Amino acid sequence: xxxxxxxxxxxxxxxxxxxxxxxxxxxxxxxxxxxxxxxxxxxxxxxxxxxxxxxxxxxxxxxxxxxxxxxxxxxxxxxxxxxxxxxxxxxxxxxxxxxxxxxxxxxxxxxxxxxxxxxxxxxxxxxxxxxxxxxxxxxxxxxxxxxxxxxxxxxxxxxxxxxxxxxxxxxxxxxxxxxxxxxxxxxxxxxxxxxxxxxxxxxxxxxxxxxxxxxxxxxxxxxxxxxxxxxxxxxxxxxxxxxxxxxxxxxxxxxxxxxxx
Amino acid sequence: xxxxxxxxxxxxxxxxxxxxxxxxxxxxxxxxxxxxxxxxxxxxxxxxxxxxxxxxxxxxxxxxxxxxxxxxxxxxxxxxxxxxxxxxxxxxxxxxxxxxxxxxxxxxxxxxxxxxxxxxxxxxxxxxxxxxxxxxxxxxxxxxxxxxxxxxxxxxxxxxxxxxxxxxxxxxxxxxxxxxxxxxxxxxxxxxxxxxxxxxxxxxxxxxxxxxxxxxxxxxxx
Numbered sequence: 001x002x003x004x005x006x007x008x009x010x011x012x013x014x015x016x017x018x019x020x021x022x023x024x025x026x027x028x029x030x031x032x033x034x035x036x037x038x039x040x041x042x043x044x045x046x047x048x049x050x051x052x053x054x055x056x057x058x059x060x061x062x063x064x065x066x067x068x069x070x071x072x073x074x075x076x077x078x079x080x081x082x083x084x085x086x087x088x089x090x091x092x093x094x095x096x097x098x099x100x101x102x103x104x105x106x107x108x109x110x111x112x113x114x115x116x117x118x119x120x121x122x123x124x125x126x127x128x129x130x131x132x133x134x135x136x137x138x139x140x141x142x143x144x145x146x147x148x149x150x151x152x153x154x155x156x157x158x159x160x161x162x163x164x165x166x167x168x169x170x171x172x173x174x175x176x177x178x179x180x181x182x183x184x185x186x187x188x189x190x191x192x193x194x195x196x197x198x199x200x201x202x203x204x205x206x207x208x209x210x211x212x213x214x215x216x217x218x219x220x221x222x223x224x225x226x227x228x229x230x231x232x233x234x235x236x237x238x239x240x241x242x243x244x245x246x247x248x249x250x251x252x253x254x255x256x257x258x259x260x261x
Numbered sequence: 262x263x264x265x266x267x268x269x270x271x272x273x274x275x276x277x278x279x280x281x282x283x284x285x286x287x288x289x290x291x292x293x294x295x296x297x298x299x300x301x302x303x304x305x306x307x308x309x310x311x312x313x314x315x316x317x318x319x320x321x322x323x324x325x326x327x328x329x330x331x332x333x334x335x336x337x338x339x340x341x342x343x344x345x346x347x348x349x350x351x352x353x354x355x356x357x358x359x360x361x362x363x364x365x366x367x368x369x370x371x372x373x374x375x376x377x378x379x380x381x382x383x384x385x386x387x388x389x390x391x392x393x394x395x396x397x398x399x400x401x402x403x404x405x406x407x408x409x410x411x412x413x414x415x416x417x418x419x420x421x422x423x424x425x426x427x428x429x430x431x432x433x434x435x436x437x438x439x440x441x442x443x444x445x446x447x448x449x450x451x452x453x454x455x456x457x458x459x460x461x462x463x464x465x466x467x468x469x470x471x472x473x474x475x476x477x478x479x480x481x482x483x
Contacts, residue, residue, distance in 0.1 A: 086476075087405055087414055089475055091412070098412065107400055107403045108390070112387055112473060113387075115387065118317065256358055
C-alpha cells in the first residue's frame with residue numbers, strides 16, 4: 001500500500017508541476033520571498049516526473065516550470081546582491097519606522113535626498129494635434145444633449161405605505177424596532193446617563209451596524225435621544241420624556257459607518 | 262628751395278599715408294585674427310543655447326533630452342558642451358544629470374537601442390520645507406512619497422500594489438492611500454505593471470538620491 005502511494009502518477013505529476021509553477025509566479029510577483037522555495041527540491045520533482053510525460057502539453061508544462069524555477073534562482077541572486085549593497089534595509093524595520101515617524105520627519109528625510117527636475121512645459125505639435133482631433137470628433141452640443149435624454153432613467157413616482165412597510169422603513173414593525181432600541185438605550189445609560197455612540201451601534205456584522213445606525217438616526221430626529229459630540233467623540237443620551245417631535249434647532253449631522261468597524 | 266620743401270612735404274605725406282595704410286592693414290589682420298580666434302566661442306555659445314533648450318523645454322511625455330537627440334542637434338562633442346553648460350548651471354544651484362533608461366525586455370535592438378541615456382536638469386542642492394510647499398507639493402503627499410520609496414527600496418524596488426496601499430492606509434487613511442498611489446504613478450515616481458506590481462519610476466531614479474534616503478531612514482531615531 002505504501003509502495004503504491006510513493007509511486008509517481010501522471011495526474012499527480014501534472015498537479016505538482018502546476019503548483020510549482022504557480023508558486024514561482026507568486027514569487028515573481030513579489031508575494032513571497034525568493035528563498036521561500038527550495039529550488040533543488042523543485043528540480044528533483046521535475047526529474048521525478050519527467051519519464052511519465054506523454055503528450056506535447058506535458059513537455060511544454062515541464063519546460064515552463066523549469067523556466068519559472070530559473071526565474072526564482074535569478075531573483076535569489078538579485079536578493080543576495082541587494083542585501084550586500086548599501087541600499088539594504090530590513091522591510092519590517094522600515095515599515096515600523098514609517099509607522100512611528102511623524103509626517104514632518106518623513107518629509108525632512110525625503111527633502112535631504114530630493115533633487116527635483118527643472119523643466120518648462122509648452123504646447124507641442126503632439127498636444128496641438130490631439131486637441132484638433134478632439135474638437136473635430138466632438139459632436140455639436142444639441143447632439144450630445146440628445147444622447148443624454150435617451151439615457152434618462154424613470155421619472156420620480158409615488159410609493160405607497162405597503163411598499164415602505166415591505167422595505168422596513170414604515171409600519172408597526174418599524175415602530176417596534178425603534179421602541180426596542182429606545183429601551184435598550186435607556187438600559188445602557190442607567191448608570192452613567194450617557195453611552196458611547198460606537199459602543200452602542202457596533203455589532204459583529206457590517207449590515208447590523210448600519211441598520212442600528214439607521215434606526216438611531218430616527219431616535220434622534222424624533223427627540224427620543226440626543227447626540228453629543230465632544231473632542232471628536234460621539235455620545236448618546238436618552239431623553240426621559242420624549243415629545244415625539246424634532247428639536248427646534250436640530251442640524252443634520254452625517255456619520256459615516258466605516259466597513260472596518 | 263621751395264620746390265625741395267614741397268617735395269619733402271609730399272614725401273612726408275606719402276610716408277604718412279603709407280604708414281596709415283600699413284597700420285590699417287595690421288589692424289585689419291589683427292581683427293581677422295581676432296574674429297578667427299573668437300569664432301569657435303560664438304559657435305560654442307550657440308551650442309550651449311541649443312543644449313539648454315533641449316534640456317529645459319518638454320517636447321514629449323518626458324522632460325529632458327535623449328542622448329541621440331543631443332548628438333543629432335549639437336554634434337559629436339555634445340558631452341563637452343554639456344560639461345560647459347553644467348559649469349554655468351552650477352552657479353544657479355542646478356546640474357545636468359544623466360540617467361540610463363531601462364529598456365523593456367520585449368524591445369528589439371532596432372526599436373530601442375540598448376544603454377540609451379536621458380539627460381535632465383535637476384536641482385543641485387536640496388529644498389527646504391517651505392520651498393517644497395511653494396512648488397506645489399502638499400506636505401502629507403511628500404511624506405507619503407518618502408514612505409512609498411523607502412518601502413519599495415526595502416523590497417528591492419518592487420512590491421504588490423495592495424502591500425503599498427496597506428502601508429499608506431495605516432499612516433494616511435484608507436481612501437487617501439489609493440489616491441496617493443495614483444498621484445505617484447501619474448507623476449512618474451512609481452510604475453505599475455499588468456500584474457499590479459509597483460516599482461520605482463523614472464522620476465524617482467532621476468530625482469531621488471536613493472542611498473542618501475536609506476541612510477537617513479536608518480539614522481532616524483524614534
